Every structure is written in C-alpha cells, then in structure tokens.
Amino acid sequence: MSPATSTRPKVALFATCYNDTVWPGTPIATVKVLERLGCEVVFPEAQTCCGQIFTNTGYADEAIPLVRGFVDTFGGYDYVVAPSGSCVGAIREQHHDLAERAGDAALVRRVDTVVPKVYDISEFIIDVLGVTDVGAYFPHRVTFHPTCHSIRVAHVGDRPQRLLQSVRGLTFVELPQATECCGFGGTFSVKNPDVSISMASDKARHVRETGAEVLVAGDNMCLMNIGGVLRRQRAGVRIMHLAEILASTEEDPA
Amino acid sequence: MSAKAEILARVRAAVTDLTAPLGARGETPWVDQAAASPAETIELFVENVIDYKAQVVRVGPDGVGGAIRDALTAYGASSVVVPSGLDPAWVSALGDGVRIVADEGLGSLDLDAIDSVITASAVSIATTGTIVLDHGPDQGRRALSLVPDVHVCVVHASQVVHDVPEAVFRLHPQEGMPRPLTWISGPSATSDIELDRVEGVHGPRTLHVILIEA
Amino acid sequence: MTAEPLTEPTAGPLQATSPTFVGMPKFPYAARTALGNTQQRRNLAHATGVIRAKRAKVVAEIDRWEELRQAGADAKDELLGHMAAYLEQLETNLTKGGATVHWARDAAEANRIVVDLVKGTGATEVVKVKSMATQEIELNEALEAEGINAWETDLAELIVQFGHDRPSHILVPAIHRNRSEIREIFRKEMGLVGRPAPDDLTDEPKRLAEAARLHLREKFMRATVAISGANFAVAETGSLVVVESEGNGRMCLTLPDTLISVVGIEKVLPTWQDLGTFMQLLPRSSTGERMNPYTSIWSGVHEGDGPQNVHVVLIDNGRTHVLADPVGREALRCIRCSACLNTCPVYERTGGHAYGSVYPGPIGAILNPQLRGTASDVDKSLPFASTLCGACFEACPMRIDIPKLLVHLRAKVVDAKGRNTVEGRAMAAGAWAFGDAKRLARLQKASTLGGKILGNRQLPALPGAIGQWLSIRDIPELPAQTFRQWWADRERKGGAS
Ligand code: SF4
Numbered sequence A: 001m002s003p004a005t006s007t008r009p010k011v012a013l014f015a016t017c018y019n020d021t022v023w024p025g026t027p028i029a030t031v032k033v034l035e036r037l038g039c040e041v042v043f044p045e046a047q048t049c050c051g052q053i054f055t056n057t058g059y060a061d062e063a064i065p066l067v068r069g070f071v072d073t074f075g076g077y078d079y080v081v082a083p084s085g086s087c088v089g090a091i092r093e094q095h096h097d098l099a100e101r102a103g104d105a106a107l108v109r110r111v112d113t114v115v116p117k118v119y120d121i122s123e124f125i126i127d128v129l130g131v132t133d134v135g136a137y138f139p140h141r142v143t144f145h146p147t148c149h150s151i152r153v154a155h156v157g158d159r160p161q162r163l164l165q166s167v168r169g170l171t172f173v174e175l176p177q178a179t180e181c182c183g184f185g186g187t188f189s190v191k192n193p194d195v196s197i198s199m200a201s202d203k204a205r206h207v208r209e210t211g212a213e214v215l216v217a218g219d220n221m222c223l224m225n226i227g228g229v230l231r232r233q234r235a236g237v238r239i240m241h242l243a244e245i246l247a248s249t250e251e252d253p254a
Numbered sequence B: 001m002s003a004k005a006e007i008l009a010r011v012r013a014a015v016t017d018l019t020a021p022l023g024a025r026g027e028t029p030w031v032d033q034a035a036a037s038p039a040e041t042i043e044l045f046v047e048n049v050i051d052y053k054a055q056v057v058r059v060g061p062d063g064v065g066g067a068i069r070d071a072l073t074a075y076g077a078s079s080v081v082v083p084s085g086l087d088p089a090w091v092s093a094l095g096d097g098v099r100i101v102a103d104e105g106l107g108s109l110d111l112d113a114i115d116s117v118i119t120a121s122a123v124s125i126a127t128t129g130t131i132v133l134d135h136g137p138d139q140g141r142r143a144l145s146l147v148p149d150v151h152v153c154v155v156h157a158s159q160v161v162h163d164v165p166e167a168v169f170r171l172h173p174q175e176g177m178p179r180p181l182t183w184i185s186g187p188s189a190t191s192d193i194e195l196d197r198v199e200g201v202h203g204p205r206t207l208h209v210i211l212i213e214a
Numbered sequence C: 001m002t003a004e005p006l007t008e009p010t011a012g013p014l015q016a017t018s019p020t021f022v023g024m025p026k027f028p029y030a031a032r033t034a035l036g037n038t039q040q041r042r043n044l045a046h047a048t049g050v051i052r053a054k055r056a057k058v059v060a061e062i063d064r065w066e067e068l069r070q071a072g073a074d075a076k077d078e079l080l081g082h083m084a085a086y087l088e089q090l091e092t093n094l095t096k097g098g099a100t101v102h103w104a105r106d107a108a109e110a111n112r113i114v115v116d117l118v119k120g121t122g123a124t125e126v127v128k129v130k131s132m133a134t135q136e137i138e139l140n141e142a143l144e145a146e147g148i149n150a151w152e153t154d155l156a157e158l159i160v161q162f163g164h165d166r167p168s169h170i171l172v173p174a175i176h177r178n179r180s181e182i183r184e185i186f187r188k189e190m191g192l193v194g195r196p197a198p199d200d201l202t203d204e205p206k207r208l209a210e211a212a213r214l215h216l217r218e219k220f221m222r223a224t225v226a227i228s229g230a231n232f233a234v235a236e237t238g239s240l241v242v243v244e245s246e247g248n249g250r251m252c253l254t255l256p257d258t259l260i261s262v263v264g265i266e267k268v269l270p271t272w273q274d275l276g277t278f279m280q281l282l283p284r285s286s287t288g289e290r291m292n293p294y295t296s297i298w299s300g301v302h303e304g305d306g307p308q309n310v311h312v313v314l315i316d317n318g319r320t321h322v323l324a325d326p327v328g329r330e331a332l333r334c335i336r337c338s339a340c341l342n343t344c345p346v347y348e349r350t351g352g353h354a355y356g357s358v359y360p361g362p363i364g365a366i367l368n369p370q371l372r373g374t375a376s377d378v379d380k381s382l383p384f385a386s387t388l389c390g391a392c393f394e395a396c397p398m399r400i401d402i403p404k405l406l407v408h409l410r411a412k413v414v415d416a417k418g419r420n421t422v423e424g425r426a427m428a429a430g431a432w433a434f435g436d437a438k439r440l441a442r443l444q445k446a447s448t449l450g451g452k453i454l455g456n457r458q459l460p461a462l463p464g465a466i467g468q469w470l471s472i473r474d475i476p477e478l479p480a481q482t483f484r485q486w487w488a489d490r491e492r493k494g495g496a497s
Helices: A017-021 A025-036 A052-057 A060-074 A085-101 A105-117 A121-128 A148-153 A159-165 A193-210 A220-232 A242-247 B003-014 B038-051 B064-074 B108-112 B164-170 C027-035 C038-060 C065-081 C083-096 C107-121 C132-136 C139-145 C155-162 C179-192 C205-222 C248-254 C272-286 C319-323 C328-333 C339-343 C345-350 C361-371 C377-384 C391-395 C402-417 C422-434 C437-454 C464-472 C483-492
Strands: A010-013 A040-042 A079-082 A118-120 A141-145 A171-173 A214-217 A238-241 B055-059 B079-082 B099-102 B116-119 B123-125 B130-133 B150-156 B181-184 B206-212 C100-104 C125-128 C149-152 C225-228 C232-234 C239-244 C258-264 C294-298 C309-315
Touching (some): A017 A220, A025 A040, A025 A121, A025 A238, A025 A242, A052 C402, A060 A105, A079 A105, A079 A121, A085 A105, A085 A118, A085 A148, A118 A121, A121 A242, A141 A159, A159 A171, A159 A242, A193 C027, A193 C345, A214 A242, B003 C083, B003 C100, B038 B055, B055 B064, B064 B150, B064 B206, B108 C205, B123 B164, B130 B164, B164 C272, C027 C345, C027 C377, C038 C272, C038 C339, C038 C345, C065 C083, C083 C309, C100 C107, C107 C225, C107 C309, C125 C248, C132 C139, C139 C149, C149 C155, C248 C294, C319 C361, C328 C361, C339 C361, C361 C377, C361 C402, C377 C402, C437 C483
Parallel strands (some): A079 A118, A141 A171, A214 A238, B055 B206, B079 B099, B079 B116, B150 B206, C100 C309, C225 C258
Antiparallel strands (some): B130 B181
C-alpha cells in the first residue's frame, strides 16, 4: 500500500466531541487508517465541538464561540479530517452563517478559508489520497446506512460504499430504503419521541431484512439510534463506524 | 390608505436590504432538452401522447377526413360540434350517421348533449406529449373542446416543438388580443384516490389525436 | 449611481390564525394521535411511496434539472426583490385585459370582497377550483355564513368536503382516505346535496371518479359563478394560470359568467417566458407526471369565450411579514407542488392534520411560523417537527433550503422564549463545557467514570423525554477512556508506531 501522494500529508484530526467522549474507537480507527495510508496525524488538543447541537436546537448564539474555537484550532492545517459526515456538513453549511450572525467579518473570512480544508474521512481517502482499497480485511456480511447529513449536507456521495466494497472478505448487502432518515435528528428524537421511534423501528426492520451481521454508517449518532433499537430487539446485529471497518486488518481485526 | 397602497408600501418596506436592480437576472433563462432531429421529436411526441392513454393516428395531408370519420365511427359518436374556422375538408367524409353541429349560440347543456368535437391545435410539445389549443377559429371557444366526451384533435407535424420553453415562446400572448390557452396532455385524469391514476373525469374521457405528416 | 443607505426591512402584520386552527396542540402531541391511526398510516405510506417513485422517474428524465431549479428560484427571487413593481405591472395588464383587480390586506378583507362580488351577481352558489389561497382564508366558511353554497369540484376536495374533514395534503387533500372510505362517504353524502351516488357503487377508483363526474356535472352546468386560485400570475402579460388534472378546473374557468380568482401576492412570475421553466418544474414535482392533463391560461376577459365578468383578488395575509425576513423569505418561492411533503419521513407518518394549518409537511413547518408568528403552541413546535434530514430540500423544485430555514426559525423560537428554561440552562452548560478543551477533558473523565458505575447500561425506566428515548433503545456503553486520553497516552509512549 502506498498513498497516491508522494509527500506525507499532515492531517489534523477533528475527533468530534461525541466520538471523543463516547466512541473513541472511531477516531482511534481513523488515526490507524490514515497512518497506514502514510499520513502524519495530529490531534490539536484545543478542539471541542462543531456547535451543531446548539445551532440545530435554536441556540445559534451559543454556537458562535465554538465556530471561533474551531477556526482558531484548525486554521493552520491543510487537511482537517473528521469521522463524521454530520459534523463536516455542519461546518460547511452552518459556520459561515453563524459567523455572519456574529457580525464578525474577520471571522467570516477565516471560516471561509478553513471550511474547504475540512473533509469527511471517506472524502479525504478517496479525493485527496486517491485510494479506494485501503488494505482492510473484514470477512463479514455488512450493510450500510448513508446518513442524511453525510449525503445531503456534506455530499459524500457513494464514497463510503466504494471504500467498503474494496475491503477484502467483506460481503456488501444493499439496505432497503437506505436514504430514508433513521429518525434521530439530534434533539428531534427527544422533542418528537413518537415519530422518532416510528422511524427508527422502520430503519431497524430494514437492517434486519438484509441479514447483515454488521450495520455500518459514517455517523455514530445515527448508529446509536438504530443500534439502540437493534440491541433492544436482541437482533444480533453489530454496529460499526466506517473508519473501524477500514482500520480492520488480518493482524488487527475489528 | 387603500389596501393596494398599504400592501405595496409593506412590500417595499420588507426588502430594503436588497440591492439588485429590477431585471438584474437578465434574459429569462431558457432551460430545455435538445432535439436530436425533427423526426425524433415527432416520435417522442407520439410516444408520450400514447403514454397518457390517448389514441394517435398518423396520416398524410389527404388522410384527415377519413381518419376523422373512422374515429367517430369507432367511438359511436352520432353528433359532432365543429368550430367555425375548421377546415371543411376534415368533415367532408362524415356520413349521414353523424350530425354536424355548428357552434352557434350553444349553451352548456346543448354542448353536453353532443357526443364529440373536432378541433385543430396551435402548438404541441414532444417531451411532455402536450397539445396546446389557443382557441383560434379552427379550435373554437374553450367550452367546445371541454364538454363533449370525445375530443378529436388534429395536430400538424410542423406544430410540434421539442420542449416546453419553445412552446411557451411561440404562445406569447399577442399585444392587444391575447388568446386563452388550454394545454392538454392526455384525457382528463385523477390520482386523488390512493394515487392511482384514473383516466376520464370531467374533461373529455377520450382524446383522439390525428397527426398530419407531410 | 449614488449608494442609498440600506435600511433594515420592516415586516407587515402577521396572519391571524384562522378559527379552525386556534388552540391546536403542539406538533408532538398531535403527531402521537396521528401515529396511532392505523388506517391513515397505511394509506399515507402507500400513497407517498407511489408518488415518490413517480417523481423520481420523471425528474431523472431531465438532464438539466438542477439548472431548471436554479432558473425557478431566480425567477422568484427576481419577483421577491421587486414585488411592488411586478404587482403593479400585473394589475395594469389584467385591467387592460378587462379584469377587475382587488387588493386584500388579510383574510377578512379578501372574504368580504369575494362575498360582495358573489352577492352582486345574485348567485346563491359557487363552484370552486381547488385553491390553497381560498382554504387559507377559509372562504367557504365565509360564503356559507352569507347563505352561499360553495361546491368544491376537485375530486379530493369533494371527498374532504363530503367527509366533513380537513385537507391533509396540498395536492391530494384526501390522501389520508382509502377507496373504501371514499365509497362510504359518497354513498352517504352525495344524495344530500344533489345527484346521489349510484346504488351499485363499488370502491374501484374508476367507479368513484365516475360518480363524482355525474354528481358534479349538474353543478357545472348550472353554475353562474366560479372561484379559483392561480398557480401563476404572469406580470408581463396579465395572464393567470391554473394547473389541474380532472377538468373540473376547465369547467369552472370556462362555463360560468363570473370568475373570481384569489391569488397570493407571491404567485406572480415576472415574465411570460418564465412559464417555460415553471411548467417543467411543477408537474414533475407535484404529480410526478411529465405534464399535468390540463392547464388553463387566461388574460382577463376573452370576448365570446368563457367568463365575461373576471375578478382577481390579490392577497397579502401575512406574506409581507415573511418577505421582511432576509433568511426566511425564500419560503415565498414555494409553488405548492407538495414534493417536500411526499418525500418527508415525518409527514409520511403523521399526515397533514398535525401541522395545524392548510400548509402541512416541511413547507408548513417553515411557512406557518412565519405567516402566523410563533406565539401559539403549534407554531412554536413546527420548526422542530423535522429531523433536518434534508430530503425536502433535495426534492424542492424551487431550491428552498427548508432545513436551513427550520434552523433559522428554531433560533427565533428560542430567542423569543428566552434562555431561562430547562433546555436553555442545559444548552448554556453545554456551551460552557465546550468553550474550553481542558474543561471538557475534566468533564469527560467524570463521564467515563459514570460509565463504570452504571455498569451495563440497562437503566430502569426514567421519566420524561429521556425515558421515552430509552423505552425502545438501549444506549451505548460508555468507554473506559476518551479519545483524548488515548491520544495523550500514546503521545507519552512515543506517538505513532
Ligand atoms: S417547499 Fe418546495 S417542495 Fe415544498 S411545496 Fe413548496 S415548492 Fe414544493
């Protein structure tokens, strides 16, 4: 395996607040894959959160300092990579508007320079490193849920599926009605619990219909939602982030 | 303040943050699909009209009268209303079995008692299978092609354009005497019951298109 | 060119909530009831499934769909930026064509204008073409209060009217009803107001449509006044456009002597050629057809053809309030195609009634709180009635960024409510925690510790929202170590291998 780029790209990892706290396995896997592909990975420790939870709940003012923190932390890097289509989408779609809301022209300019350097892991591997076969091995039956924010906000397209389909040993099964939302929606699942439950149950049913052992997605929040239902149903389906599959090898299986 | 003055004042006050001058977008954009060839445009038109469950018969310039006779016979129409400016040759082949009614002072109920109508048309659109009437003398007023249950509509191949923007362009209302337009795409239909399409509600339940090709 | 100083936009008055929807509960409560309506759930899932597939197929036929969407959005933005000029142009051209133009600041004024016009003709009944604007102002109720019968003639509206029900969808108002329910409604109600349904009526859609044809034909033949809305009003030519399927529109627009069209001021298109764009966008997005069966276009009075007494009522009713919001105004681009409803997973489950307005679904969630403000329970809750999944934006032919507008309106709701709430305090605490990475790291330590204490996370039932959440889902185990800790450990041990 050698990356398409000749110099060793330096990547600033944006772990995202919830992965850092609840699912460290995902950013750890991200580090492993990127290093395996020849990147130098750094973790700027001043990072916290993209602010999406605040913005999407109506607390835009609370999100503004986080936008400032984000550009302060990541402004100096060429590549910022996050294992989350949702957070990448929020940075792309919301940071500019938040900076404008703050009435801070300098912040707007800084946001506009940082944003194009932020990638979801699937985008970075395919578009920047030019790789689809990352040298992973995962001999299991897998289905994939393309999360709403990764496909409709971050626009990662079918990159995750292409990466998965290049994993040795992996059997890929299409998820019925894959692009339909799982019903998580951040605080939606709390404010509108009944509709959310209805959507999550349908998503879980579609996952079970595939007969897959593992459900993969690019966003752990959605996986928590669907996986929570699957687990309560004792469905015997494991949930994993895309990065964890890509990190898996014969020597170091996930 | 009058309602008009007040609404206009509100409208103006609402957009004081916008600076683009009137008409800043320039020419109205024209987004359409290109035609591969005139022949393909005609084929596409026919295909799309048939897709709407309308009948299409293709004839040469001399075949219209016969095609109209055959159509009315097939639908069992015993009466037909004709617009004043219709080409007389088109109804010349009709036999005694069909009563030809001129549009002279007919009320809605009179029209409702007539089985069919024959009209020409103004413009047709291939990508959508649409026929547009501009209700000129060879098409008659709007009620004529609405109330009778069978509409036989004659389209000349030269009237078929490829896509919607060109049709709209050709139909630009004339200064001083704009015409009403009726765009027809297949027979009347509804999808109001479980999204199942049913052909035939209030408008003519049968649309029969006669396409004249040179 | 002299640079004029820009001023902050000022908003027109809000729309008064119509009597039907006063006191509507918050969306989540109405949604819970709707979710339990099994018949409706099945009907909606079927219908939205059918229409989504149809739409996807005909949209895919157009390579330049994205350009079309942009052209549509640009046309409406041109209008919104210069609405006064285009409205005046429209009025001038309509008047030149022989129509009479009326202006109405709100629903009450619009209703009064229409009622007076109808009374002036001496008619005691009117036939109606499906129109969102007249539903919005509750014109039927206003007419009935004056002893004038208003007959809906669109099949679905007829089903709703006969069912003493409310529309639940913009385009297919009876989408929540299935064929057997419709048969029952027709059998019970048709005979009360005209030609009864045939005795042997089955639930075949064809037979049901036939029954409606026969019942309504009487009404069309004798009607002297018709009331319509308009899908488009072309400023350049003074032309009104009604897009329909069944031919009931043509009947109403053609046979009576008097035609009164109630048109929202945002329905205007600047130029005639704009129809070349909109007549591609609308049918494909709404019914999933290349073209709807019938479109009628008229420009005032046409001598010897159709109504000779033509009126147009232009209504504001809250629209200028929406127009003044620089972010929210793009909602006024809406052409009521209903693609956003059909594609919305929330709408698919709850149906339209839970939205507490004639505008349901995603467009309702952004339009109602802007037209009516966010004082009521339902309007406060609507911006939150979405997962922000973005399916609506993707489907919207007018490129209305519905998720962005929802987020914008959420901020307005929060700003209006203030931050001294349970949620507000939690958000402030969260923002404080995230405000500094070292602080966050300390808090994370506590949470991983908590993870150990709570063991396997099979929590007992908890009250409130979190309890609801957990009632169906297990939650993940918290890790022994955060990523931050893992990274620090690794750095200490010498970094990457
Ligand atoms: S918001 Fe867009 S998709 Fe929804 S009804 Fe309006 S135009 Fe159609």
